[in-house]
Amino acid sequence: MSRHPRARLFVAAELPSAAREELADWARAALAGPARHAVRLLDPELLHVTLCFLGSRPVAEIDALGPVVSRLHSPACEATLGAPLWLPARRPKVLAIELTGAEGLAELQRRVTDELAMAIDWQPERRRFRAHVTVARVRGGGAVDARARLPATPALSVAIEAVSLQRSWLSPAGARYETLARCELGAGI
Numbered sequence: 001m002s003r004h005p006r007a008r009l010f011v012a013a014e015l016p017s018a019a020r021e022e023l024a025d026w027a028r029a030a031l032a033g034p035a036r037h038a039v040r041l042l043d044p045e046l047l048h049v050t051l052c053f054l055g056s057r058p059v060a061e062i063d064a065l066g067p068v069v070s071r072l073h074s075p076a077c078e079a080t081l082g083a084p085l086w087l088p089a090r091r092p093k094v095l096a097i098e099l100t101g102a103e104g105l106a107e108l109q110r111r112v113t114d115e116l117a118m119a120i121d122w123q124p125e126r127r128r129f130r131a132h133v134t135v136a137r138v139r140g141g142g143a144v145d146a147r148a149r150l151p152a153t154p155a156l157s158v159a160i161e162a163v164s165l166q167r168s169w170l171s172p173a174g175a176r177y178e179t180l181a182r183c184e185l186g187a188g189i
Contacts, residue, residue: 005059008168009180011069011112012048013077013105013160015133020044022154023081023097027135030084030150031095038142039095040174047133049099051109051163052116052124062165064119066181069165074111076185077104077160079131081153086146093138097153099131105160106131108185112163137174161185 015023024044031039054065079102086092099105106129113124138144165181 006056007059007062008170009054009057009062009065010050010166010168011052011054011116012164012166012177013051013108014162014164015047015049015158015160017044019156019158020047022156023047023133023135026097026151026154027095031136037139038144039136039138041136042134042174046175046177047135048166049105049131049133049160051105051112051129054116054122057120057122061120062167062180065116065165068115068119069112069163069181070183072108072112072115072163072183072185074108074163074185075104077102077108079105079158079160081156081158084150084153085132086144087132087134089146092144092146094134095136095138095144095150096132096134099133099158102131108160108163 021044024041024047027041031041079099082098082100084095084097087094087096109129116122117124162182162184164179167178167180169176169178
């Protein structure tokens with residue numbers, strides 16, 4: 001019996017490049033001390049808001065998922081950078097920046113998950129959507145002090161103007177993302 005090829009997929013809300021650079025600069029400065037060796041900073045081009053993590057899916061489903069993402073008709077969303085937080089709180093695996101005032105983003109996330117669930121045989125996660133941008137990952141076997149005080153994040157509002165279906169290629173050096181489908185928000189409204 002042969003295995004069908006699979007792809008690790010997610011839908012991302014894209015951040016403007018200036019915001020990604022500012023977040024990456026903040027993470028470098030915030031983790032410049034002893035915690036730096038326990039984490040891997042993410043490259044600016046990898047920073048995004050995950051709207052929907054689909055996980056490992058059959059490659060054949062990409063043909064059904066791409067058009068769902070490409071035809072999203074939604075207004076652009078705005079959000080403000082909030083506090084830095086380690087997730088999950090008990091045994092942190094990532095350093096993230098929370099997004100506040102992201103009601104439009106939460107509504108977009110609901111629409112995306114509903115439409116994807118109708119397009120393929122998939123059930124969305126039951127946990128509540130928490131808008132955030134991951135800026136660093138704890139290295140395997142590494143540990144961080146989640147109680148250590150981090151500097152304030154930049155006072156920055158970000159406009160989410162595009163959503164994309166991404167394929168994640170994992171390697172020991174970190175993930176690489178491939179855009180499979182994309183939609184400019186606000187287009188066609």
